[in-house]
Amino acid sequence: MMKFESQAIVQPSGTKAVLTYPIWEGFDVKTLIQELSEYLKNGRAFADAIAQKESHTFASLVLAGEEFGEEMRRLWGTAMHLSNVLQTDELREECKKGTVLISEYYSDMGQHEGMYRAYVAFKNADEYQTLGSAEKKIIDDTIDDFKRSGVALSPEKKARLKTINTTHAQLTEDFENHLVDAQEVWAKHVVDASVLVGIPNDAIAQMRTKAEEKKLPGYILTLQQPVVFAVLEHADNRQLREEVFVMYNTRASELGPKPELDNGPLIKEILASVDEKAKLLGFANYAELSLDTKMAPSVSEVLAFLERLAAKSKDGASREYNALVQFAAEKLGIAELMPWDIGYVSEKLRLAEYNVSDEELRSYFPSTKVFDGVFGLIGKIYGMRVEEDVNISVWRNGVKFYRVYDALNELRGGFYADLYAREKKRGGAWMDDCIVRRKIGEVVQLPVAYLNCNFIEPKEESDGYLTHAEVETVFHEFGHVLHHVLGTTEYSSVGMMHVEWDAVECPSQVMENWCWDKDMLKSMSSNRETGEVIPDELCDRLIAAKYFQTAMATARQLEFAIVDLELYGKYDPANPREPNEVLSEIRKRIRVTPIYSNDRFLTGFSHIFSGGYGAGYYSYKWAEVLAADVFETYMETGNIFNPGIGARFLTEVLEVGSARPIMESFKAFRGREPSEDALLRQTGLM
Template sequence: MNNPLLDPTELPPFSRIKPEHVKPAIEQIIRDNESFVDGLLQDNKEFSWDTLQLPLDTINDKLSKAWSPVGHMNAVVNSEDLREAYNACLPLLSEYSTKLGQNRALFEAYQQLSNSDAFGTLDAAQKKVIRDQLRDFRLAGVALPDDKKEQFKELKKTLSELTSQFSDNVLDATMAWTKLIENKEDLAGMPDSALAGAKQLAEAKGHQQGWLINLDFPSFFPVMTYCDNRALRQEVYTAYSTRASDQGPDGSKFDNSEKINEILKLRHQLAGLLGFKNYAEYSLATKMADDPGQVMAFLEDLARRSKPQAEQELAELQAFAKDECGLELLQAWDIGYYSEKLRQARYAISQEELRPWFPAEKVISGMFEVTSRLFGIHFEQAEGIDCWHPDVRFYNVCSDSKIIGRFYLDLYARENKRGGAWMDECRVRRVTHDQVQLPVAYLTCNFTPPVGSKPALLTHDEVVTLFHEFGHGLHHMLTKVDYAPVSGINGVAWDAVELPSQFMENWCWEKEGLALISGHYETNEPLPSDKLKKLLAARNFQSAMMMVRQLEFSLFDFRLHKDYQEGINVQDVLNKVRNQVAVVIPPVFNRFQNSFSHIFAGGYAAGYYSYKWAEVLSADAFSRFEEEGIFNEATGRVFLNEILEKGGSAEPMELFVNFRGREPKIDALLRHSGILES
């Protein structure tokens, strides 16, 4: 069988990749790689960069090139056959990774290199690669006795399977619920764009009449924000907040409760095998934070500063709902709806009415212009590239007429596509024998697609999301590091990796930036000054409520992993966190944790706090632009040189200090968030 995953192509041949190709390709590459490592260790007694790290990077790159498109397609064009093939490879990849990490002879080869005279001749980025590798060997259990190594390997393998099953259940539960609305009056208050989307969704599902609601964000959000029908809001909220739980519409069919318990248990055991007290300590071994106490102090300090204002914001919302709308008791399914009413009353602006000024094409071209002014690069769309869906487009990133990076852009929500927004790597920059492999990124969002003859129109929130993911992409694509393990986002401490993404969001709130990314879809007229003033005035509307919501997620995640004990009651931990920091307490049936994919199926376990810490970094970094000019070319080039180009080649605090001239302060975050300490 001719297997496209084994072809050394510059870009993935998506149209040729079939589920039956996946497992045979991964099995063969793993066999070849293991054989290569054995030969490498037998053929060399003394090691150098060129005889150890370079060849290992090459075989790792081969595996990455085969697995990257498979993992990506599983997320964006999911099917039963592809999911089965993907899941069948997870234990193979986990076992291979752990086997490499526990290879004592390979570890000793790295130790020999780090202790040799040759190490002194390496550049700073190469030295960091070697130091990181030695750390990762220890975190993979290289020093464990054989029986413990086997136990560690089994734990990693089972965890990879469980986290994938968790993600599958969330996707399946999300796709399983729909509601056909036959009476338009039941959707009173909904904007025309949302109604058109619901009508288009119904037609796509074969309904001759009516409007179809589902749990994808572009469908869920307008109901919760605009729909006057309180009973429908309650029904949709209940379905969404009980996804993948025993409280959900499908009962225990997609229930993640036991998977959560098992994941936590196995993570705790894995950390214990390596001598850590808990998984939080294990997680921090690769992060900026020194210890769990430092993280908890940071989060609790932010909560202390934010909660009084959040309580005041909620009291204002409750008073508004009662005085203006006659609602005595505010429920969870009322928060978004009445918040939008209050925003309208206070600022006379809504996300929905801003859509016409943010057509996707204008936003994208404006985003490119912002980036060009800051970093001196430009973008060119390339045609004829093999993609996984007709909506996907492809761009080259250019500097001085030379292509330095590339990316796929997949903007719109659709069936069989995982929700949310993310950036992932397709190809990583590396240099071998003067040959440069260009970095290639996937940028994925789930925005409302074009409806009928109307182009895709984004809310301002969606514009901010796009800039966020693009910031990740820039970090990956603008790197000048030549070594894959610290190129782009690789080797960057997890609690610093959100810095470029959150940093880029700032230009969505600046008058000069908004002038570039907005223009009416029919006339191209700029955002009117009155709407601009209202948008900026409303920027920090309920910002403290949003702050404590994020702190709730962060503290829940960190405490689960720091304080884990056999038989821990996950709901009880969440309830205690809410009692400490939350101002909105959800109903008892809410099972938010059962779809919290960031920590149970993504890379944020005992690390969700990273978003808040990175906000401190990004706000403080942007404050230099506020001082020197938001399009100050010289300042932009310093950020490019010290943060984006350096990737993971140095410690993030060192890079931040190089850019800012000092260590970060929390003041800018509080100021940008409009949180005033009493």
């Protein structure tokens, strides 16, 4: 039994709340499947009971359903979280079994005709007319979900859809597990330190630790992201860069050291399965199905938007690349730029032009100060206060828990922060929900979030030092955390986790803007050796370098977004195209940098094959438009810390969650629909 503890809270306003969180020691992988099965059995019984009833109320239908859904989520969400951050072989195996059960369950529930009829009947009954807009939206969205789940299909098609869903869930899980394993299957043992010249000390220390763990002299390089980036951006040894680049860009492919981890066949199966699913449900392709629940109006409009940006960034990207080629030839003696030179030469050029290096910046940003900086910021713009709570248990030493209070001293929720990379932890940075906000009778259950990153773990110091890009990651993930924790909706069905996918990156991208402000930079810096705040002139150089290679970066993001939509939106089951060829064609059109001929980028593209971004990668750019427009609202007032604008964003966007369509929330905040101009202006493309 996964245990949870709850603290009863009486808010200053007199309202009652409860802060609930898992007791991590109570997690028992051995009973996971048994408990999950029990929940699912109860869930089915609940649905059957609903179907038997003559009439329904909002409480008996929605509230009871949320209650049950949360119980299950508490068990399964916690298990999946542990599987992401602290995986063991046993946990992985049990989660695989659980994924199948969950997928079957949701297929059945989505197709449960009795439940569907109950919702439709409720919608036609008197009580529905008395509901508020959020409550009505829950009913309407649920009815749409039933339709998208195939409730109206014939029994044969329903069965087929269920099989597809289960297969798809297994495929995506295998895809992700292959990637986790691929981080470890290649390792390079280096005894001679001169091979590593140029690589920053923190990364070298991590390689050293890895060797010590294996009782070996020297250093061990793996395919963990911080190691890969450290080598590709800094290693003077070109051969080493090439080796790491090749291993990284062929990981989990047929060209990697363990062909059984090849994600290539999985990609084809994933594309085929979701295409079949979309067609069963009456959509032309999976991209159309994906966009059905998103803010963007249609696939063609999204593609037009991406192509418009691609055209606008092309010249700039070519100019940036030519500058790189020239610099490499003149200053570094590299006559022909290879793919494994791009990161390295870019870093050198950035240093030459702006005299900023990630590693110089890293010495100024201890993670605790960065967190304090973010806390100060959200104090200024939203009136929030954050406090660490050391009494709440965590899953691993070094993970922290924080409580978030608002200007009226009401506790709004909490979040965990797990900052450092380690073996058996999923790569990248992400936010997830732990506890959802929900009103249970008169008591508000407060939301709790997970903030996860993969920074280099400090060896002796208590603080890890972050590059500015990593600082930006913290700000970004914080935006997601705030979106979850500051929500004020009373139902989990209209929380932040249900906001349209292509808009959900807006609050996180808005947050990134502040980590480029000079006052902010100073407030969160303290030099590792001297304790000094970051000097003005270094801030100036950093800010000046903000738009270094932005057109190239934009082109890269557009390449990803377009290949995603092409793969999912133009899949032909009779004659499926080779995914790598689709990517190649798009690259030829958009990319200005050299392409590695054996590149297997797609086998590592977990976002779109296992991370829920399938036919949705465009969301980053889509949400950037919103985010740039939001930040411009602050800029127009001449004060980027304007608490009035902050309050409006808080009440019209963050607190609202998905209680209304995001377009309505945006218009309530901005007074008009979003415009692309702010993004073009801010990235120098206009």
